[in-house]
Each structure stands twice: as structure tokens, then as C-alpha cells.
Amino acid sequence: MRAEWIKLRSTASTHYAVGTAALVLVLGVAWTLYVDSIWHERGLRSAAAAEEGFLPVVQLAVAVIGVLAATGEYATGLIRQTLTVTPRRSRLLLDKAAVVALTAFAVSAAVLLATASAARLVGDYPMAELDVAQLLAHALAATVLSLAGLGLGVVTRSTAGAVSGVVALLFVVPGIVNLLPTPWSTRIGAFLLPNLVPQAFLPERAGLEPLAAIGLLLLYAAVPLAAAWAVFTRRDV
Amino acid sequence: MIDVKHLTKTYASTTAVDDLSFRVEPGQVTGFLGPNGAGKSTTMRLILGLATPTSGQALVNGRPYREAPEPMREVGALLDATAVHPGRSAYNHLLALAATHGIGEIRVAEVLAQVGLTPVARKRVGGFSLGMQQRLGIAGALLGDPAVLMFDEPVNGLDPDGVRWIRHLMRGLAAEGRTILLSSHLMSEMALTADHLVIIGRGRLVADTPLSDLTSAYPSLEEAYLQLTGSSVEYR
Numbered sequence: 001m002r003a004e005w006i007k008l009r010s011t012a013s014t015h016y017a018v019g020t021a022a023l024v025l026v027l028g029v030a031w032t033l034y035v036d037s038i039w040h041e042r043g044l045r046s047a048a049a050a051e052e053g054f055l056p057v058v059q060l061a062v063a064v065i066g067v068l069a070a071t072g073e074y075a076t077g078l079i080r081q082t083l084t085v086t087p088r089r090s091r092l093l094l095d096k097a098a099v100v101a102l103t104a105f106a107v108s109a110a111v112l113l114a115t116a117s118a119a120r121l122v123g124d125y126p127m128a129e130l131d132v133a134q135l136l137a138h139a140l141a142a143t144v145l146s147l148a149g150l151g152l153g154v155v156t157r158s159t160a161g162a163v164s165g166v167v168a169l170l171f172v173v174p175g176i177v178n179l180l181p182t183p184w185s186t187r188i189g190a191f192l193l194p195n196l197v198p199q200a201f202l203p204e205r206a207g208l209e210p211l212a213a214i215g216l217l218l219l220y221a222a223v224p225l226a227a228a229w230a231v232f233t234r235r236d237v
Numbered sequence: 238m239i240d241v242k243h244l245t246k247t248y249a250s251t252t253a254v255d256d257l258s259f260r261v262e263p264g265q266v267t268g269f270l271g272p273n274g275a276g277k278s279t280t281m282r283l284i285l286g287l288a289t290p291t292s293g294q295a296l297v298n299g300r301p302y303r304e305a306p307e308p309m310r311e312v313g314a315l316l317d318a319t320a321v322h323p324g325r326s327a328y329n330h331l332l333a334l335a336a337t338h339g340i341g342e343i344r345v346a347e348v349l350a351q352v353g354l355t356p357v358a359r360k361r362v363g364g365f366s367l368g369m370q371q372r373l374g375i376a377g378a379l380l381g382d383p384a385v386l387m388f389d390e391p392v393n394g395l396d397p398d399g400v401r402w403i404r405h406l407m408r409g410l411a412a413e414g415r416t417i418l419l420s421s422h423l424m425s426e427m428a429l430t431a432d433h434l435v436i437i438g439r440g441r442l443v444a445d446t447p448l449s450d451l452t453s454a455y456p457s458l459e460e461a462y463l464q465l466t467g468s469s470v471e472y473r
């Protein structure tokens with residue numbers, strides 16, 4: 001596992017992805033100051049807190065970390081050397097998943113907590129109470145997305161392909177489902193990745209039970225990883 | 238020791254390796270020769286378990302490579318020197334390989350010195366010349382101090398100094414009792430480096446013989462090679 005950690009931290013792309021996630025802190029503060037300056041005159045009752053608005057940026061950034069952990073090796077051909085020194089493929093995939101998950105969770109939890117705290121420190125406009133449990137759940141969703149990215153990266157062996165898959169999960173499919181006629185858009189919408197954490201925390205809204213929502217969330221990581229395992233342990237490199 | 242037994246690998250349209258059997262013995266440099274597309278690289282990938290054979294098997298030290306308890310300490314391989322992450326430094330590249338087997342930083346520094354890359358160890362590999370990448374690949378192969386070593390065209394891109402350096406390195410490693418499988422298209426260099434030759438054409442064994450037998454029967458190794466592979470050259 002240490003080998004995977006060294007690989008992850010020694011590439012510029014990981015730094016960029018973490019940097020993008022961290023940029024959310026700056027954007028979040030800017031957003032908060034901006035809303036602060038206008039909410040009185042516009043008579044806003046409440047506005048989204050910064051960490052909510054920029055959540056997709058954090059999620060996408062850590063998803064890219066997961067994608068690149070796989071496709072970076074395929075694009076360079078390094079995968080052959082990696083599998084020469086660690087021919088046990090299941091073990092290798094497990095190590096990669098563990099390193100990606102820990103990194104994604106640490107990065108997204110840190111960025112979301114920092115952004116939320118900073119927003120409440122500098123902002124006066126009415127926003128939702130800081131809910132640490134919910135923020136950690138969002139970090140969990142980001143982690144799930146990065147594991148899905150890893151799985152898609154292994155299966156497709158293409159950065160563009162895997163990033164498209166992640167974007168589809170996060171934006172495209174929810175966007176399409178939103179366009180469906182009303183009973184269906186909410187019924188199907190309940191099963192979509194971005195809607196799972198809110199359902200776990202706002203049970204009064206009709207939808208999935210909190211536990212079911214979290215379970216389904218984990219499936220979004222488990223299914224791509226299982227697919228990755230199935231092809232990775234059999235395929236020639 | 239490497240033991241290739243009736244190894245066959247068929248891709249959709251081509252049979253890359255065709256019922257190939259040979260052994261690579263310790264204590265000598267075995268040259269692996271054959272025209273472009275003969276199946277040398279594919280054979281090496283099959284030995285390393287990177288590809289699964291259609292039939293037959295390859296054993297390293299008596300078992301399939303994938304079952305080796307500490308793979309890096311058994312086999313070192315250089316397949317494609319350009320297959321490195323360009324953004325990573327030489328040092329970090331080797332450190333990540335070393336970490337898979339609990340090999341320490343001291344050993345990393347040692348192999349970097351052995352291949353002459355110490356001054357550029359912290360530089361991005363993306364900026365390396367082909368010769369420097371070959372040296373880095375060799376450093377990676379040596380890292381686990383393995384008894385079996387495989388090199389796929391390591392002389393490619395090296396300057397005359399580097400070519401001679403590889404020759405001495407290979408001879409030295411064989412003299413230490415290691416098993417060396419070395420592929421190359423440079424006949425004159427091979428004649429100076431190898432003790433034994435395995436020649437293949439179109440995936441099939443053409444010759445498995447001591448170098449001296451060929452050089453005594455033909456005017457030169459090049460002549461021997463051209464005559465032996467004449468009928469199996471696919472691309473001209």
C-alpha cells in the first residue's frame with residue numbers, strides 16, 4: 001500500500017486535483033462575502049451555504065484522483081512494471097482502492113469542513129446550521145465517486161472515458177432525469193448519486209430511508225470496483 | 238532458471254508464440270534473437286504473467302511467476318524503458334517499486350549509483366533521454382537483487398559508452414551466477430555479450446545453442462542469424 005501512496009503523492013496531477021478541491025475554500029469565502037453584500041437589499045430569507053454550492057467541484061476533483069490512479073498507469077505503460085513487481089492483481093487493486101479512498105475522504109472532508117467553518121466565520125447572512133455529520137456524509141459521497149472513478153478507470157483504461165463516466169453519474173444522468181415528467185423525475189431521482197446524502201439527512205422528504213440511501217451510495221462504489229476486479233484479474237496487459 | 242514449456246499465445250489474427258520450448262540456465266547470458274514480430278516480447282510478457290498463454294506454461298524457479306512469494310527478489314525485468322510516469326522523479330519511481338517489497342531507501346540510492354543516475358535522481362523522468370530511461374529501467378530490475386533477469390532490447394538508444402557498460406553489466410551479473418535473458422537486434426554486440434542463444438522466428442524455435450557453436454559453423458553471428466531466420470522473416 002505504501003507503494004501506491006508514493007505513486008499518488010509523487011504525481012503533479014494529484015497535486016492539481018487536491019489544489020482544485022482546496023480552491024473551493026477560497027471560492028467559498030468569496031461567495032460568502034458576495035452574498036453577505038447583497039442579501040439585505042435583495043431581502044433574501046436564506047441562501048445556500050458555500051460548502052453546498054461548491055460541493056460538486058470537490059467531488060469531481062477527488063473523482064479525478066481515483067480515475068488517474070488507474071489510467072495514469074495505463075497511459076504511460078507503467079502498468080506492466082507495476083504488475084511485474086506485484087503480480088497478485090486482486091491485492092494490487094485492493095491497495096489502490098484503499099489509498100484512493102483514504103486520500104479522497106481526507107481531502108474532501110478537510111475542504112468541506114474548512115469551507116463551511118470559514119463561511120460561517122465571515123458570513124452574516126442566514127444559512128443552514130453547520131452539520132458536521134452531514135458534511136462527513138458528503139465527503140463519503142465524494143469518496144464513493146473517486147472509487148467509482150478508479151473502477152471506471154481500470155475498466156476503460158482511458159482517462160477521458162472514466163472522467164466522462166463520473167461526470168455522467170454526477171451531472172448528466174441527474175440532469176436528464178430532471179427533465180422526465182413529474183412523478184418519474186422524483187421517483188427515479190431518489191436513486192441518483194447526488195440525491196442520496198440529502199435523503200439520508202432529510203427523512204421527512206418522501207424518498208428512500210436514510211439507511212437505504214447510504215447503502216445505495218456504497219453500491220455506487222462497489223459495482224464499478226467489482227467490474228474492475230472482474231476484468232483486471234483476467235485481462236492481458 | 239526459466240523454463241518455457243510448449244508455450245503458445247494466439248491473438249485474434251496472429252499466433253505470436255507457437256509451441257515454444259526452451260530453458261534459460263543460470264550463470265550465463267542467454268541472447269534472445271528473432272526478426273521483428275517473432276514473439277520475443279510476447280514470450281517475456283508470458284513468462285512474467287502479464288499475459289495469459291493460450292496453452293503451455295512458463296516456469297520461473299520451478300513455478301509460475303505469479304505464484305512467487307516475493308516476485309521482485311526473484312525476477313527483475315526491463316520490458317519498455319519509456320513506460321514510466323513522466324512527472325515522477327527517478328528516485329520516487331524506484332521508491333514506489335521498492336516499497337512493494339519493503340526495500341529501503343539505501344538500496345534505491347545504491348542502484349541509482351550503480352546505473353549512474355545519482356546526479357539526476359530528483360529530476361522528472363519526463364526529461365530523461367532514452368539512454369537515461371534505459372538506465373532507470375535497469376535500476377528497477379536490479380532493485381530486488383534477483384537471481385533471474387530479463388531485458389528486452391536494453392541497448393536501444395544507448396551511446397557507445399552505454400553499450401559497453403551494458404555488456405560489462407550483463408557479463409558481471411552472469412558471472413555472479415544469475416540467469417540472464419537478453420533480447421537485442423545488434424548481432425555484433427550480442428556476439429560479445431552472450432554465451433548461449435535462443436533464436437525464434439514466427440513464434441517458433443529456430444535454434445537453441447551455445448554461441449560458440451554458431452560462430453564456429455558460420456563466418457559470423459550475423460551470417461548465422463540471417464541464414465537461420467531467412468525463411469521466417471515476416472517484414473522486409
Ligand SMILES: Nc1ncnc2c1ncn2[C@@H]1O[C@H](COP(=O)(O)OP(=O)(O)OP(=O)(O)O)[C@@H](O)[C@H]1O
Nearest residue numbers: 248249251253271272273274275276277278279280
Ligand atoms: N496485444 C497484442 N494484440 C495483438 N497482437 C499482438 C499483441 N502483442 C503482440 N502481437 C503480435 O504478436 C507478434 C509478436 O510480437 P512481439 O512484440 O512479441 O515481437 P518481437 O519479437 O518482440 O518483435 P520486435 O523485435 O519488433 O520487438 C506480432 O505479430 C505482433 O503484432
Ligand SMILES: [Mg+2]
Nearest residue numbers: 277278279389
Ligand atoms: Mg519486442
